Amino acid sequence: MSRQPNQRLERLRAYTVEIDEAAAARHLAAIRFALAEAPVPAAASVTASSSRRRLRRRVAAALASLVLAGAPVGAAVAAEGSVPGDLLYPVKQVTERVRSIVDHDIVAEHRVGELETLLDRGADEATISRQTRRARLALADVGDDSELRRRFEHALGRIGDGGTRHGQDPATDPAGDSRPGASDDSEVTTTTEVPHSGGPDATTGDGDDSSGPSDTSGNGDTDRDRVGDGSGDGAPDRDGTPPDDPGATGPGPDEDAGGDEHPATTGGGDGGGEMTGGTGAAVDGASSPGASSSAGAVSSTGAVSSAGAVSSAGAVSSAGAVSSAGVTSPTDPDREGAAVEAIGSQSPHPRG
Amino acid sequence: MSGYPELDEVVAGVKARREDAFTAAYHLTASALTSFAFGMLHDRRAAEDAVQQAFLELVQAAPTLRGDGRSLRAWLFRSVRFTCLDELRRRSRHPEHLTASLPEPPALADPSPTGAESGLDPELEHAMGRMTERQRTLLVLKHVVGLSGDEIARIVGGNRAAVYAATARAERRLRALLPAVESAPDAASSSVTERHDLEETER
Numbered sequence: 194m195s196r197q198p199n200q201r202l203e204r205l206r207a208y209t210v211e212i213d214e215a216a217a218a219r220h221l222a223a224i225r226f227a228l229a230e231a232p233v234p235a236a237a238s239v240t241a242s243s244s245r246r247r248l249r250r251r252v253a254a255a256l257a258s259l260v261l262a263g264a265p266v267g268a269a270v271a272a273e274g275s276v277p278g279d280l281l282y283p284v285k286q287v288t289e290r291v292r293s294i295v296d297h298d299i300v301a302e303h304r305v306g307e308l309e310t311l312l313d314r315g316a317d318e319a320t321i322s323r324q325t326r327r328a329r330l331a332l333a334d335v336g337d338d339s340e341l342r343r344r345f346e347h348a349l350g351r352i353g354d355g356g357t358r359h360g361q362d363p364a365t366d367p368a369g370d371s372r373p374g375a376s377d378d379s380e381v382t383t384t385t386e387v388p389h390s391g392g393p394d395a396t397t398g399d400g401d402d403s404s405g406p407s408d409t410s411g412n413g414d415t416d417r418d419r420v421g422d423g424s425g426d427g428a429p430d431r432d433g434t435p436p437d438d439p440g441a442t443g444p445g446p447d448e449d450a451g452g453d454e455h456p457a458t459t460g461g462g463d464g465g466g467e468m469t470g471g472t473g474a475a476v477d478g479a480s481s482p483g484a485s486s487s488a489g490a491v492s493s494t495g496a497v498s499s500a501g502a503v504s505s506a507g508a509v510s511s512a513g514a515v516s517s518a519g520v521t522s523p524t525d526p527d528r529e530g531a532a533v534e535a536i537g538s539q540s541p542h543p544r545g
Numbered sequence: 546m547s548g549y550p551e552l553d554e555v556v557a558g559v560k561a562r563r564e565d566a567f568t569a570a571y572h573l574t575a576s577a578l579t580s581f582a583f584g585m586l587h588d589r590r591a592a593e594d595a596v597q598q599a600f601l602e603l604v605q606a607a608p609t610l611r612g613d614g615r616s617l618r619a620w621l622f623r624s625v626r627f628t629c630l631d632e633l634r635r636r637s638r639h640p641e642h643l644t645a646s647l648p649e650p651p652a653l654a655d656p657s658p659t660g661a662e663s664g665l666d667p668e669l670e671h672a673m674g675r676m677t678e679r680q681r682t683l684l685v686l687k688h689v690v691g692l693s694g695d696e697i698a699r700i701v702g703g704n705r706a707a708v709y710a711a712t713a714r715a716e717r718r719l720r721a722l723l724p725a726v727e728s729a730p731d732a733a734s735s736s737v738t739e740r741h742d743l744e745e746t747e748r
Contacts, residue, residue: 201723202716204669205688208584212575212593220575220597224567227604231562 276307276314277324301335304328305345312351321352549573552614559617562607571600574618577690578625584685585629585678587670595632599624619699622690626682626700633678672722680715687712 212220269288272281285303292299308324316324328345335341552573558566575596582592599621603610610617673681679701686697698708 201720202684202688204666204723205584205684205719207666207669208685208689209580210576210583210589210592212579212596216579216593217571217575220593220600221568221571223597224571224600224604225564227601228562228564228567231604231607 274310276310276316277327278320298335298339298341301328301331301341304331305341305348308348309344312348325349325352549614549618552617554614556610556612556614556617559603560607560610562604567600567604570603570617574621578621580689581622581685582625582629584673584689585626585681586632587665587673591632595625595628598628615696615699619696622686622692622700630678668724672719675722676715676718679711680718683708683712683715684719 268281268284272279272284272288275281275285289299289303304324304327308321308328311321311324325348328348332342332345552570555566555569555573559570578596578599579589579592582595583589586592586595602624603621606620610620673684676684682701683697686692686700687694692700694705694709694712697712698705701708703711
């Protein structure tokens, strides 16, 4: 029984055929004809050409993959030196976000580097101011004595030099009033107020926000813009927090501002301090008493700049400080007005 | 080394399109190829044409060939198979050529007097006509040409296990379709088995 199925399959052998002579001759003739038509490659050349072709294909594939893989890499590398406003800046932002996973300082480093680049290029104030704010924000997480901070302060110094700003302002500030004029850089409005601020301090007192400006105005509205911005950021906190300082400082009006910056302003504060550099110190000096805490940081510099200095540093931060301060505002009316203006003008920067 | 030492020797010549190599390769493979094509097409003339077609294609493809004699042989079988599939497809579009699926004796369907056809078993033809193309390919390659499972897998594609299983299924089905051999001593039991096989394969 098991045999049967196999027997049935064996019937398939009926299909076995042998090619007959006639058919073979016919086929071979056709093959010969086809061979004559086909190009006859020498065995050696066949292998050579095919291996050459293979090599060529491999080279092409390698080049293609290089181009494909290289384009994004090239863009990323090219974007490395870009600054806000450049075509490749968005690329830099993306790569930076990725790199920041492993290198936390990369963002701050970029921001400071961009600030330096912008300064080198002689960018306009608004741009510098915006970049300063960005850098200050980015520096919030960076250690106080880092190289980045030194570079940032240096850059700020350049701003000051160029724009007659911060650094100097503070010093000058004492003359604070005069400042205003000088301060044109920033917003006139502020400046204007400044004069009032003559009691810049006053400003501090009140006006936080506005006053900030006012103070600022004195010194530095300008500062504000630049330095201030940072502080501005910080300021808010400040306000909330260390009102006391302001109060205490009250007298050391602006300082508070400065003070504010330090304390409250996490990032900004520091920045403020730095920026102000002198200013901050001034603050301390002046305000130190009350503000102290915050001031502490600032203190370094000396009292000097106090007014002016403060103003600038404060200016920004001041905003925050101010709020609390409310008090100060000597020339309230004006101030406020000024403050408002200042705010109007400045606000954009800080937040923006 | 490949199981086809004579073919191994001519592979290099074939790649170089040397006539003597082609002639040798033809003599070494033509009969097996013709049997395969004949098993597929049930038409001797068409089978011979398929073989010729395979060699003409080989002339074109020779420089790109790789491997040994076994590879060359598999290449030729694949080529014949594709030609047969084309022919079967063409017949299905033009039913007048549907000789393979018709139960009549091939002598009527094919007037060519080549001889082998006249001896063809009508039952076998009928049974083969009811197999799928793939099943027919597997059965012919194994039982007519006598190829191993490995070689069959190389020709029809797929892995060896799948080819073995498919071949076994095809064999079962063919056994079920073919009436028991007259001389069988136990015809009754075989017909039972047959029915059982048929049911199984129809499933």
